[in-house]
Each structure stands twice: as structure tokens, then as C-alpha cells.
Amino acid sequence: MRAEAQEFYKGTYLENTGRYKGIWAWLTSTDHKRIGLMYLYAIATFFIVGVIMGLLMRIELISPGKTIVEPQAYNGLFTVHGIIMIFMVVIPGLSATFGNFFLPIMIGARDVSFPRLNLFSFYLFLFGSFLAILSQFMRHGPPDTGWTFYAPYSTTTGTNVIMATTAAFILGFSSILTGLNFIVTVHRLRAPGMRFFRMPLFPWAIYATAWIQLLATPVVGITLLMIIAERLFRIGFFDPALGGDPVLYQHLFWIYSHPAVYIMILPAMGVITEIIPTFCQRKVYGYKAIALSSVAIAAVGYLVWGHHMYTSGMSGKSLWLFSFLTFVVAVPSAIKVFNWLATMYKGSIDMKPPFLFALFFIFLFTIGGLTGLVLGALATNVHVHDTSFVVAHFHYIIFGGMGFAMFAAIHYWFPKIYGRMYNLKQATVASIIMFVGFNLLYFPQFIIGIEGMPRRYYDYFPQFQPAQVISTIGGFVLAAGLALMFYNLIRSARKGEKAPANPWNGTTLEWQIPSPPPLENFDEIPHINERPYSFK
Amino acid sequence: MNYGIHYGASNFVEKIDYTFYFILGIDIFFFILITILMIYFVVRYNKKRHQKAVQVQERTWLEVLWITIPLILVLAMFYVGWKNYIPLRRPPKDALEVKVIGRMWDWQFVYPDGKVATTLYVPLNKPVKLNLYSPDVLHGFFIPAFRIKEDVVPGKNNYTWFTATQLGEYDIYCSAYCGMRHAYMYSKVKVVPTEEFNSILANLKVASSTDGEAVLRNNGCFSCHSMDGTRLVGPSFKGLWGAKKTVITPDGKKETIVVDEKYLEESIIDPNAKVEEGFMPNVMRSYKGIIKDEEIKAIIEYFKNSDGEAKKE
Structure with a gap:
């Protein structure tokens, strides 16, 4: 084993092809880095599809009444936008891509514990995604239940609910297996000397997330199977016409789907916790508090x-x-927010794109979190529940939070992944355009939500139009920023300048190995004898 | 234009709006604090000005401080939110009880003596308890101007209540997604003086099971089927009786049928068995058990007799 491994070190993970050549070398690879990248490419593709659907909805909502699509098509759009974005983009988003790529490296391992299971999870993910997309084009029309599949509408509507829920079920399994893999990896494969409290905070976040994936996802899997059973065999779980209880569905669904919000946001917090110390050249403030708050x-x-x-x-x-x-x-x-701020105190701050994204994250996530308090209080919730206030809150947390953290992560680790650097100026411009577009898009939704605009509405009264127009303009500004970012990244992955191994002067293990990393990451597994983020 | 947080017309408005201001006030304070600190640090400790980072040691008191203060504040928010919510679930015993039927895709209001309306008329300054009933899927009963919202859950006896404190007309929305015409499931609540309310109530009709048109109206049929030939979600009722139609069966076969008693009955009990060409299948659900046999007969009689002239078409 050792001798064989030695031989591989000659090349990077991008060059080594193993038994197969070309695309097959990727599709059959059990290397965590290649799997992470395959997830990244798949997720980026789905994200673009979801964005296009979002833009179509924004165009439809620019004026009251019909603008471009009929009500049924609109209902399909917001359902499929939700399914794609939640199950195919945001849930696997950070943990399956950067978690896969960097978790093993950051804890000093050569791969995850079960590399083949990891590849299998990827194929489950692809298969589930394929079914989800297929459900749009089959005979009975796209599912029109909302991504929440609330019963009894979901058990009675004539659209393709069965295929969509099957897809979500399979995607769930991919998530469970990935979680399992990461838990075992963290427990078994940490480098010698790396105690739990010497582990960097991104692995901590991924570890906490993995437990949620493992324990909560089965609940939604079973719930979705119950929907299918009710539709096919008329078993009355949820439909009162069959003796079921619709509120039971909501309980079962949210027992998973609320923790799922933390599956989405915890890795994002982990990324931000990596980026801030590096660009402040300062030890993270409150290491233990941040690690334990993930678990809490x-x-x-x-x-x-x-x-x-x-x-x-x-x-x-x-x-x-x-x-x-x-x-x-x-x-x-x-x-966490206070600890991030405290980490900036007396640092030596370098305003590079990853850090700028991290600042935007804190800003947007704070708005999302604070408006969450309005939703958490009973008296105010009753008024804003099921209005566009919720839509705005949710997008501030998930897109402003997880999405911007994802962009931050791409810009942070890009030189490590490809061994090349992107155009810093373009990245900065793109991030600012996105930030402006984002706020234009979602902030007005808070206001009309408080004024009583219900969500999932195809049509609305003229008093809400000014806000809807601003939102639509914001949507296109945001999309322009995204396009610039994608252009910059795709071009630079091939033609960017060569990047040094540690361009940001980071302290965690991934910066101590060459860029791009060698096939099995480490020539020799390092010995860890202190906490991470000790800048000298 | 009576909408928005600045406009309220029920007994709950004051306390709920107070909760909003309480929470949003703290929110805005923290938001400004965090943003200012962030900008200050970024400017003050920029690499250009501050080349060497200082490795500041953690201080326990600081950590304890920023755990304790937020904890106290959020618990205060919880308490204010809870306290001001309790009255929403406690309708007074002497409230006027109205049954609200929310269904795909309209609202109907049934008063204690069986009188039926499609607009919710309520007397000023008198508590009204709404018993929420859905025969099909989830709906949400939402009056922004009153700050009330409650799900209309099939199979559950959910309720909400209010005392209207200002005369006027206010929007009623469906807040829980319920299918194709969710956004059009709209009605109004009209707050009127008590005398006017009594005379309105006296003029409303009792739901009838022998008048076909009333049965159609009371089951919300007209929100998808027009009487004047306008194309809505489903085929128009104009000239229905005896009309020749091309229909499509679930396995995709085309058939030509004449609208007769059998077809009408089937279309109520099993609406997807034969769907008129050009209309979407699986939109209408079965009304089996909801529209009773005698009511189906009344509907059929109604179509038979309604517009004899249009029959030739």
C-alpha cells in the first residue's frame, strides 16, 4: 500500500487518471477531491436552472395579472424552483462539495473513510436529480404543490407528485450516506495529535451537520413514502377524506425540514469561520464557543x-x-456573529474577494436572523406567516447566508483546487453587483409581506406593484453579477495565473500542501500539536 | 387603500403592532451595531494602516456577556410575543359565531340561522368567532387589517376571532397554498353598524338544496365555471345542457359525448373521467359526498331549464 501510494504522489489529483482515461477517470474516481468537484459542477448547473426559474417568476410578477405564464405554470415554477434549490443545490451545496474536498485534507486524512460509498452517494444524487428534472416533463405536468408537498393537496393533485417525492427520497439517501461517511471520517481519520478541539472549525461545522443529515433525513424519507402510499394505495395517513390528519404531515415534514435549514447554514458558518481569521491574520476569537455553538x-x-x-x-x-x-x-x-466581529478586532485586514463575500454574508445573515425573531414570536408570526415576509427572510438566510458563503468558499479555495488564481478585480466587482442586486430583490418583500402580500401568489393588487418591480430589477442585477462571477471563475480555472500553494497565508492544513493537491493529499501525515489559526 | 402595518381595524391591532415595534426596535439596534462595528474594523484595521495583527486573547467575561444579553433579550421577545398572542386563542363566549367555508377557490360565510353570504358582514364592536371549515385542502384565513390568520384545515375544527373596531371594507386572503387559483381565493369583510348588519342578515338567503343555482354557488362552482361563456379554469356552464363535446379520458382517448344527466352526474362525482378537450385534467376534485344526491338532481334540473336557447350551439 505504502509503496503504491508513493508512486501516485508524482502528479496532482487533476492529472492522475488511474485505470480509465478522460471523463471516465472522473466518473469512476473514488478520490474525495474529484467527487467534490463533480458535485460542484452538477450543483452549479442545477443552480443556474433554478435561477432561470426564479427570474421567470420575477418577470411574471412585474405586473398584476398575466405577464408571461398561466397560473398553473407559475405554480409549477415555484414548486420546481424550490425542489431544485433546496434538495439539489443548498442541502448538498457546501457539505458535498467543499466538505468532500477539504474535510479530509483539513483533518490530515488521505480520503474519507468510505471512498466507494462516497462515489455511490454522488450517483444517488445524480439519479435523484435526474428524476426531479424528469418530473417536470412527464405527461401530467410539473408538480404544483410547493416544495413542501403539503397534504392533502399533494395526495390529491393530478400532477407528477410521485416522481418528485421519489426524487426527494433518493436525494435524501445520498445526504444520509454522505453524513455517515463524514462522521466516521472525523472520528477515525484525524491526523495524530489532532484532538477534537484541535480540529479547524469548518470540519467542526461539517461534523455537526453530518449528524443532522444522518438523524433527521430518514424522517422525511418515510414521510415522502407515506405520501406515495396514500396516492397509490389510498392509505389514509394525511387526507381526512381517508381518515388521515393533514397536520400530522406538517409535523413529520418539518421534523426534518427545520433541521435541514441547519444542514444548509452550519457549513456556511464553518466557511466564514475559516475565511475571517485568514484575511485578518488573526487567531479566531472564541474557538471553543464557535465549535460548541455548532453542536448546540x-x-x-x-x-x-x-x-x-x-x-x-x-x-x-x-x-x-x-x-x-x-x-x-x-x-x-x-x-458566532459576535465572535466573527471580535476576530476582526485588531487584525490586519486584507479586503480580498473571499473576505468581502464573508462580510456580505454577515450583513445578510444578520438581517435574515433578526427578521427570524419576528417570525419566532407568536403575536407577530400570525400576521407575517405565509406572506412574502417569510420569502424574504428565508432567502436572506439561505441565499444571503448559505449562497454567499458558497461563493466565499469558491473564491477562498479556488487557488487550492485549480492551482490557478482568478481575476481579483472582476471577482470584487461581481460580488458588489450581487450584493446590491440581492438587497434590491429581497428587501422589498419584507415590506409588502408586513403589508399583507401572501406568498405563492400568481397575482396581486396594484398597491404591491412598486415593490414587485424593484424586486424584479434586483433579480436581474443579481443575475448579472452571477454571470460575471461564473465567467471569471470558468475562464480562470483554465487560463488563470498560476497560484502559489498558500496565497492567503492560511494556517490550516490545506494550505500546507501543494496546489492543486497531490492525489493522496499528504506525502507524510502531519503531526498536530496545537490549535489551528495560530498566526505567527 | 386600507392595507399595511399602519392600518388596523380590530381589537388585536394595538398589541400585535406593539410586539412588532418591540422586536423590530431591538433588531434595528443590533443590526446597526453589527454593521457599524464591521465597517469600523474593516477601515481601522485595514492592512494598509494596521500591518501586524495583534493576537488578542479571549476574555471569558466578554463571551459570557454576549451570551447573556442576547439570551435575556430573546426571552423578553418570546414573552411579549406569547403574552400578546394569548387573546387570539380566547374568543369571548358571547361572540357571534360564523362558519367560514374555505374551499378551492372561494370563501363562504354561514350565519347561525343558515343564512349564506360570500362577503363577510360583521357588526362593529361586537366579537365574532369564525369556525373554519374546509371540505378539500388546506387554506389560510387571513385578514391583514385585523392581524389575524389561521389555517383552514380539513378534518379539524380550527377557529379564529376578532372584534372589528372600525367601519369599512378589508381584504380577506387565502394564505396557505391551495392550488391553481390560490391567488384568486379572495373575499372581503365589511364592518357595518349593528342596525345595518341586522338588515343585511335579514335579506340574505338560506342555503338551498333544491335550487340548483344556489347549490352551484354554495359549492364555489362559479369560481371556475362561468355562466356567460367566459373561459375560466373549467368549461363555461353557458349552453351546457345537450351540448356536444369532445372529451378526453384518463388513458388519453378522445370521445364525443352529449351533455346529459349521466354526464353531469359523472362530472361531479368523478370529474376526471371525461374532461373536455382543451382543459386541464386533474384540476377539479371529486364532490362525492360533498354535493348530495338530491343536490345533484337540483343541479341537473337547473341546467335543463336554464338556457334553452343556447342549446342549439
Whole structure:
């Protein structure tokens, strides 16, 4: 084994082809770095599809009444936009791409614990995504239930719900297996001397996320199977006409889907926690507090799902408890924000694109989090629940949070992944355009939400139009920024200047190996004897 | 234009808006604090001005401080939110009870004596309890001007209540997504003085099971099927009886049929068995058990007798 491995070190992971050549060398590779990149390319493609659907909705909403599509097509658009963005982009987003690529390197491992299972997870992901996209084009028309598949509409509508839920079920399995793989990897493959509290904070976040993936995803899997069983065999789980309970569906769905929000955001927080110390050249402030707050979020995050259902007619006691726990879970997120700020204090701040993205993340995530408090309180929730206020809040957290963290991560690790540097000026310009477009797009939705604009509305009264027009303009500004960013990254991956191994002067292990990394990452597994982020 | 947070017309408005200001006030304070600190640090400790980072040591008191203060504040928010929410679930015993039927895709209001309306008329300054009923899927009963919203859950006896405090007309939206015409599931609440309310109530009609048109109206049929030939979600009812139609069966076969008693009954009980060409299948759900046999007969009689002239078409 050792001798064989030695031989591979001659080339980088991009060059080594193994048994097969060309595209097959990628499709059959069990190398965590190649799998991570394949996820990245697939997810970027799905993201573009989701963005185009979002833009179509924005065009439709620019004026009251019909603008470009019929109501049924609009309902299909927001459903499929949701399914693609949630299940195919955001949930696997950071953990399957950068988690795969960098988790093993950052803890000093040569690969994940189960490389073949890792490749299998990728194929499950592709197959599930294929089904999800196919459900758009089959005979009965795209699913029109919203990504939440609320029963009994989802068990009675004539559209392609079965295929879409099957897709989500399979995507769920991919997520479970990835989570399992990462948990075992963190437990078994840390470099000698790397205790848990010497692990960098991105692996910490991925580790906490993996537990949620492993424990919460099966619940939604079973729930989606129940929908299918109800549709095919008329078993009455949720439809009162068959003796079922529609609120039961909501409970089962949110038992997964609320923790899923943390699957989306925890790795994002992890990325930001890597970037801020590097660009401030300062040890991260409150290492333990940040690490443990990830775990706290993962744990308490299980118990707050009911805040999606304040208006469903739950008992007063459950309302009380869910609202209480929802406020408690806000605290660990606040801790992280304060620790990030404190890390900037007396640093030596280098405003490079990854750091700029991280600042935008903090700004947008803070707005998302603070508006979440309005939604968590019972009295105010009743007014803004199911309005565009929720749409705005959600996009601030998921797109402003996870999305901008994803962009930050790409710009941070790009020189490591490809061994080349992108155009820094273009990246900065793109990030600012996106930031402006983002706020134009989503901020007006807070205001009309408070004024009573319900969500998932194809049509609206003229009083909401000014805000809708601003949102649509913002959507196109954002898309222009995205286009510039993609152009810069794609061009630079092939033609960018050669990047040094450690362009940002980072301290974590991935910066101590060549760029791009060799096939098995480390010539010799390093011995760790201190906490990360110790800048000298 | 009576919409927006600055406009309220029920007993709940004051307390709920107070909660908004309380939470948003703290939010804005922290938002400004975080943003200013961020900008200040970025400018003050920029690499150009501050070339060597200082490796500041953690201070426990600081960590404790920023755990404790947010915790106290969020618990205060929780408490204010909870306290001001309690009244929403406690309707007074003497409230006027109205049954709200939310269905795909309109609202109907049934008063205690069986009188039926499609606009919610309520007397000023009198508590009204709404018993929410759905015969099909989830809906959401939402009156922004009153700050109330509650899901209309099939199979559950959900409710909401309010006391209207200002005369006027206010929007009622469906807030829970319910299918194709979700955005058009709209009605109004009209707040009127008590005397006017009584006279309106006296003029409303009782739901009838022998008047076909009333049965159609009471089941929301007209939100998808027009009477004047306009094309809505489903085929128009104009000139329906005896008309020749090309229909498509679930396995995709085309058939030509004449609209008769059998076809009408089938289209109510099993609407997707034969769908008129050019219309989407699987949009209408079965009304089996919801429209009773005698009501189906009344509908058929109604179509038979309604517009004899249009029959030739």
C-alpha cells in the first residue's frame, strides 16, 4: 500500500487518471477531491436552472395579472424552483462539495473513510436529480404543490407528485450516506495529535451537520413514502377524506425540514469561520464557543420545527414550547456573529474577494436572523406567516447566508483546487453587483409581506406593484453579477495565473500542501500539536 | 387603500403592532451595531494602516456577556410575543359565531340561522368567532387589517376571532397554498353598524338544496365555471345542457359525448373521467359526498331549464 501510494504522489489529483482515461477517470474516481468537484459542477448547473426559474417568476410578477405564464405554470415554477434549490443545490451545496474536498485534507486524512460509498452517494444524487428534472416533463405536468408537498393537496393533485417525492427520497439517501461517511471520517481519520478541539472549525461545522443529515433525513424519507402510499394505495395517513390528519404531515415534514435549514447554514458558518481569521491574520476569537455553538445549533435545532405551524391550530402548550425553543436557538447564531466581529478586532485586514463575500454574508445573515425573531414570536408570526415576509427572510438566510458563503468558499479555495488564481478585480466587482442586486430583490418583500402580500401568489393588487418591480430589477442585477462571477471563475480555472500553494497565508492544513493537491493529499501525515489559526 | 402595518381595524391591532415595534426596535439596534462595528474594523484595521495583527486573547467575561444579553433579550421577545398572542386563542363566549367555508377557490360565510353570504358582514364592536371549515385542502384565513390568520384545515375544527373596531371594507386572503387559483381565493369583510348588519342578515338567503343555482354557488362552482361563456379554469356552464363535446379520458382517448344527466352526474362525482378537450385534467376534485344526491338532481334540473336557447350551439 505504502509503496503504491508513493508512486501516485508524482502528479496532482487533476492529472492522475488511474485505470480509465478522460471523463471516465472522473466518473469512476473514488478520490474525495474529484467527487467534490463533480458535485460542484452538477450543483452549479442545477443552480443556474433554478435561477432561470426564479427570474421567470420575477418577470411574471412585474405586473398584476398575466405577464408571461398561466397560473398553473407559475405554480409549477415555484414548486420546481424550490425542489431544485433546496434538495439539489443548498442541502448538498457546501457539505458535498467543499466538505468532500477539504474535510479530509483539513483533518490530515488521505480520503474519507468510505471512498466507494462516497462515489455511490454522488450517483444517488445524480439519479435523484435526474428524476426531479424528469418530473417536470412527464405527461401530467410539473408538480404544483410547493416544495413542501403539503397534504392533502399533494395526495390529491393530478400532477407528477410521485416522481418528485421519489426524487426527494433518493436525494435524501445520498445526504444520509454522505453524513455517515463524514462522521466516521472525523472520528477515525484525524491526523495524530489532532484532538477534537484541535480540529479547524469548518470540519467542526461539517461534523455537526453530518449528524443532522444522518438523524433527521430518514424522517422525511418515510414521510415522502407515506405520501406515495396514500396516492397509490389510498392509505389514509394525511387526507381526512381517508381518515388521515393533514397536520400530522406538517409535523413529520418539518421534523426534518427545520433541521435541514441547519444542514444548509452550519457549513456556511464553518466557511466564514475559516475565511475571517485568514484575511485578518488573526487567531479566531472564541474557538471553543464557535465549535460548541455548532453542536448546540444542531441539537436544539431538532426541537423547533413547530414554529412553521403556529397557525395550524396546535395546542397552546405546544405553541408556547416551540416559540420558546425557537428563541433559544437564536443565541448560538448570535454568539458566532459576535465572535466573527471580535476576530476582526485588531487584525490586519486584507479586503480580498473571499473576505468581502464573508462580510456580505454577515450583513445578510444578520438581517435574515433578526427578521427570524419576528417570525419566532407568536403575536407577530400570525400576521407575517405565509406572506412574502417569510420569502424574504428565508432567502436572506439561505441565499444571503448559505449562497454567499458558497461563493466565499469558491473564491477562498479556488487557488487550492485549480492551482490557478482568478481575476481579483472582476471577482470584487461581481460580488458588489450581487450584493446590491440581492438587497434590491429581497428587501422589498419584507415590506409588502408586513403589508399583507401572501406568498405563492400568481397575482396581486396594484398597491404591491412598486415593490414587485424593484424586486424584479434586483433579480436581474443579481443575475448579472452571477454571470460575471461564473465567467471569471470558468475562464480562470483554465487560463488563470498560476497560484502559489498558500496565497492567503492560511494556517490550516490545506494550505500546507501543494496546489492543486497531490492525489493522496499528504506525502507524510502531519503531526498536530496545537490549535489551528495560530498566526505567527 | 386600507392595507399595511399602519392600518388596523380590530381589537388585536394595538398589541400585535406593539410586539412588532418591540422586536423590530431591538433588531434595528443590533443590526446597526453589527454593521457599524464591521465597517469600523474593516477601515481601522485595514492592512494598509494596521500591518501586524495583534493576537488578542479571549476574555471569558466578554463571551459570557454576549451570551447573556442576547439570551435575556430573546426571552423578553418570546414573552411579549406569547403574552400578546394569548387573546387570539380566547374568543369571548358571547361572540357571534360564523362558519367560514374555505374551499378551492372561494370563501363562504354561514350565519347561525343558515343564512349564506360570500362577503363577510360583521357588526362593529361586537366579537365574532369564525369556525373554519374546509371540505378539500388546506387554506389560510387571513385578514391583514385585523392581524389575524389561521389555517383552514380539513378534518379539524380550527377557529379564529376578532372584534372589528372600525367601519369599512378589508381584504380577506387565502394564505396557505391551495392550488391553481390560490391567488384568486379572495373575499372581503365589511364592518357595518349593528342596525345595518341586522338588515343585511335579514335579506340574505338560506342555503338551498333544491335550487340548483344556489347549490352551484354554495359549492364555489362559479369560481371556475362561468355562466356567460367566459373561459375560466373549467368549461363555461353557458349552453351546457345537450351540448356536444369532445372529451378526453384518463388513458388519453378522445370521445364525443352529449351533455346529459349521466354526464353531469359523472362530472361531479368523478370529474376526471371525461374532461373536455382543451382543459386541464386533474384540476377539479371529486364532490362525492360533498354535493348530495338530491343536490345533484337540483343541479341537473337547473341546467335543463336554464338556457334553452343556447342549446342549439
